[in-house]
Amino acid sequence: MLxxxxxxxxxxxxxxxxxxxxxxxxAEYVTGSYYLLGKEAQLAKKWYGLAAEKHYPPAxxxxxxxxxxxxxxxxxxKVAFQYANEASDSNYAEGQxxxxxxxxSGEGVASDSSVAEKYYRLAAAxxxxxxxxxxxxxxxxxxxxxxxSYELARPxxxxxxxxxxxxxxxEMGLMYQHGWGGFxxxxxxxxxxxxxxxxxxxxxxxxxxxxxCYLKKIKIEKGIQYIEAALRINPYSLNSLDTYAALLCLxxxxxxxxxWQKKALDYGGDKKGGFVERYGDILCKSGxxxxxxxxxxxxxxxxxxxxxxxxxxxxxxxx
Numbered sequence: 311m312l313x314x315x316x317x318x319x320x321x322x323x324x325x326x327x328x329x330x331x332x333x334x335x336x337a338e339y340v341t342g343s344y345y346l347l348g349k350e351a352q353l354a355k356k357w358y359g360l361a362a363e364k365h366y367p368p369a370x371x372x373x374x375x376x377x378x379x380x381x382x383x384x385x386x387x388k389v390a391f392q393y394a395n396e397a398s399d400s401n402y403a404e405g406q407x408x409x410x411x412x413x414x415s416g417e418g419v420a421s422d423s424s425v426a427e428k429y430y431r432l433a434a435a436x437x438x439x440x441x442x443x444x445x446x447x448x449x450x451x452x453x454x455x456x457x458x459s460y461e462l463a464r465p466x467x468x469x470x471x472x473x474x475x476x477x478x479x480x481e482m483g484l485m486y487q488h489g490w491g492g493f494x495x496x497x498x499x500x501x502x503x504x505x506x507x508x509x510x511x512x513x514x515x516x517x518x519x520x521x522x523c524y525l526k527k528i529k530i531e532k533g534i535q536y537i538e539a540a541l542r543i544n545p546y547s548l549n550s551l552d553t554y555a556a557l558l559c560l561x562x563x564x565x566x567x568x569x570w571q572k573k574a575l576d577y578g579g580d581k582k583g584g585f586v587e588r589y590g591d592i593l594c595k596s597g598x599x600x601x602x603x604x605x606x607x608x609x610x611x612x613x614x615x616x617x618x619x620x621x622x623x624x625x626x627x628x629x
Contacts, residue, residue: 391418583615
């Protein structure tokens with residue numbers, strides 16, 4: 311949940327503070343938002359509280375935000391739920407979406423998936439991007455009793471992605487990469503959506519973008535930058551380590567590639583045939599064919615190796 315901090319045409323703290331001191335409800339909220347952005351949560355809470363006393367939904371959500379994350383040292387999901395509930399009673403979409411989250415997660419209130427769905431759908435009907443994205447995830451993955459259907463997920467995912475929701479942008483990338491949901495297989499379009507999600511720090515999108523750079527042998531430098539960003543988020547991700555090594559190998563940095571692929575094997579990749587095979591590939595590319603053969607033969611007995619592994623073993627050459 312994010313606090314609304316849009317101040318319209320006039321961006322002046324002094325202007326809104328003066329209005330707030332005269333009792334202007336929206337100005338009280340905006341003043342609170344200025345203080346929240348300045349990390350003065352106690353003052354933000356004060357001004358949000360004044361506007362919330364007049365049942366101003368954005369201020370109620372501001373208080374929910376403060377209590378949900380304990381920004382003033384008083385984290386309390388039950389109190390946050392109460393403020394979100396009051397905002398929802400005013401038909402405020404963000405409040406409805408947050409109530410959906412609370413009922414789904416059981417934070418601040420007893421878990422109830424049917425009530426959660428009700429509030430998410432109410433918020434989605436008002437074009438709340440997070441609610442739309444959540445419903446899209448249900449159809450995309452087959453959750454909440456929904457049928458797994460990329461076709462049913464598509465309108466929700468597409469709408470939320472257009473609104474800038476990172477997980478939906480990532481799902482758009484998946485659908486274009488694999489041709490799901492009635493979309494054609496379109497690598498440039500998939501990379502565009504992965505790129506958009508990556509700009510918001512979506513780790514799997516960073517990895518997938520980099521992997522497509524490797525597969526298509528394009529934008530290698532950018533692919534390396536993105537996979538390095540993914541590894542900063544999770545240094546132990548096997549897929550990211552494998553992708554990084556693959557890109558480094560493609561860039562001719564064999565020693566570095568071997569180092570990172572070895573990390574992948576040490577963290578559990580030795581149980582994945584494709585990962586062991588890639589270590590052999592990198593050895594082969596670096597001119598160590600005999601060492602490569604040892605890893606290829608090992609990979610042969612592990613699920614997940616490529617269909618070209620037998621040819622590598624037979625010819626002793628990299629593909």
